[in-house]
Amino acid sequence: MLHILNTAHVFSGNKGEKVMHISEFQRVMRHIYFHRDSKRGIEETFDRFTDEVKELGQALRSDDTKEIEGEFADVIAWLTSVANLVNVDVEESVLEKYGNVCPRCKHSPCKCAF
Numbered sequence: 185m186l187h188i189l190n191t192a193h194v195f196s197g198n199k200g201e202k203v204m205h206i207s208e209f210q211r212v213m214r215h216i217y218f219h220r221d222s223k224r225g226i227e228e229t230f231d232r233f234t235d236e237v238k239e240l241g242q243a244l245r246s247d248d249t250k251e252i253e254g255e256f257a258d259v260i261a262w263l264t265s266v267a268n269l270v271n272v273d274v275e276e277s278v279l280e281k282y283g284n285v286c287p288r289c290k291h292s293p294c295k296c297a298f
């Protein structure tokens with residue numbers, strides 16, 4: 185069984201900033217919350233995720249940068265909680281679908297029509 189403490193995979197990048205892969209963050213969320221997420225179940229955990237998305241939407245209407253940042257953190261935390269329940273690696277999924285280009289037009293920046 186893999187147990188990783190949340191501080192173990194936060195390390196400094198080139199400019200001294202904190203860096204963490206999405207997959208590492210997802211493992212940290214699993215370590216902290218999986219026992220609670222699995223007890224709650226997929227449907228209720230997904231509901232909590234959508235609640236956080238709505239809260240992010242409300243925060244975006246404010247000028248409170250700290251509040252907006254906090255809601256982004258909550259959204260990705262709950263997103264990874266849902267992913268953990270269905271054994272999806274969010275980082276792998278993102279790389280598979282998006283890589284370095286738009287998945288539809290295969291360009292970066294995207295050239296799709298609005």
Ligand SMILES: [Zn+2]
Pocket residue numbers: 286287288289290291294295296
């Ligand atoms: Zn495109």
